[in-house]
Amino acid sequence: MIDSIDRDVFVRIQTDLLVVGDSIMTDRHHASNGNYEDTDPQNQIGGIIPAFPLSGWLRHGMERVVRDYGATACHPGEANANFRKANVYDRDLEAGYHEKGACTDDPKEDDGCVIFDLFGGFGDIPGKVMRRPIKFNPVRSSVDYTRGQAEGHYRRLNRNVVSRNREDNREPLRNTEIDAVANLDGCWHLSFREMKPEFVGLLIEAIELLQRNKTDYMHQLGGARNFGAGIVDCELINPLYEDRELKRVFDRGRGATNPMDEKDDRWEAEYRPAFVNDLKERIEEGP
Numbered sequence: 001m002i003d004s005i006d007r008d009v010f011v012r013i014q015t016d017l018l019v020v021g022d023s024i025m026t027d028r029h030h031a032s033n034g035n036y037e038d039t040d041p042q043n044q045i046g047g048i049i050p051a052f053p054l055s056g057w058l059r060h061g062m063e064r065v066v067r068d069y070g071a072t073a074c075h076p077g078e079a080n081a082n083f084r085k086a087n088v089y090d091r092d093l094e095a096g097y098h099e100k101g102a103c104t105d106d107p108k109e110d111d112g113c114v115i116f117d118l119f120g121g122f123g124d125i126p127g128k129v130m131r132r133p134i135k136f137n138p139v140r141s142s143v144d145y146t147r148g149q150a151e152g153h154y155r156r157l158n159r160n161v162v163s164r165n166r167e168d169n170r171e172p173l174r175n176t177e178i179d180a181v182a183n184l185d186g187c188w189h190l191s192f193r194e195m196k197p198e199f200v201g202l203l204i205e206a207i208e209l210l211q212r213n214k215t216d217y218m219h220q221l222g223g224a225r226n227f228g229a230g231i232v233d234c235e236l237i238n239p240l241y242e243d244r245e246l247k248r249v250f251d252r253g254r255g256a257t258n259p260m261d262e263k264d265d266r267w268e269a270e271y272r273p274a275f276v277n278d279l280k281e282r283i284e285e286g287p
Contacts, residue, residue: 002197005200005239007192009237010236010237012186012249013186014232014233015229015231017180018229019179019223019224019230020049020179020222021223021224022053025047026045026047044139049136055119058206059119061207061219062202062206063096066113066115066283067096068209069279071283072113074112074115075089075092075098076119077089077100078100101116103116114199114202117199130192130193135147137150137151137152138153145187145246145249146243148189150185150186152185153181153183154179156180158175159175159176160172161175180229187250190203203236204236204275204276207235214232238260239271240263240266240267245257
């Protein structure tokens with residue numbers, strides 16, 4: 001069954017506002033024409049959302065799934081556990097992690113736990129899943145969804161943090177600038193270096209968990225969550241779709257075809273339960 005799934009899969013991501021603490025890279029120098037104003041609602045600036053925050057968001061969901069199955073996951077920190085605050089590391093271990101790499105005797109030969117297998121952990125041990133950045137563009141016709149791109153509108157937001165004392169008459173205390181993407185709708189492209197059924201099962205379970213808990217602070221994406229950013233609607237796009245069907249998912253003028261509906265039924269009835277069962281068996285077997 002795993003042979004029917006391509007190594008490239010896509011996760012649909014929709015959010016009203018996304019603020020990324022690790023910065024958003026823009027192509028403003030191509031689009032400004034010498035008159036670029038980052039707060040101008042008419043600008044046509046595109047850019048890239050780095051893979052790092054997206055990866056952390058997905059991994060957080062995957063770790064939660066593993067813990068819900070009664071297992072522990074590799075700690076995401078440094079392999080040598082040389083942290084400034086040892087008590088924080090110890091608390092993490094008590095909360096459902098094991099020391100990074102403790103699940104394998106030889107990281108070059110053994111797969112370790114499913115999180116270690118997917119994300120790697122030591123310098124020359126890469127993970128089995130490659131996470132690409134998301135390229136966004138405000139012009140829908142310029143977005144190639146088959147390459148994991150998205151429609152999105154870049155803005156630089158300015159916020160004045162003011163005093164709340166009545167006597168100060170809302171005197172500004174400081175000004176902050178944040179880069180944000182609004183009305184993001186597109187897909188995130190993930191590639192597996194090696195395809196295993198339990199990987200697909202974990203991706204299914206993690207995306208569904210992140211969707212169910214999208215208003216939970218700990219499962220939101222990016223920064224500035226207290227200002228309403230990072231509430232993400234997400235779903236795994238049916239891996240059985242062909243490229244032309246993937247494009248149709250985002251075509252607001254056309255609906256699903258009969259073959260797409262048939263693939264959805266097959267996915268729900270046959271593929272999804274099998275992959276989730278493979279994940280359960282992998283976790284039950286242990287590292």
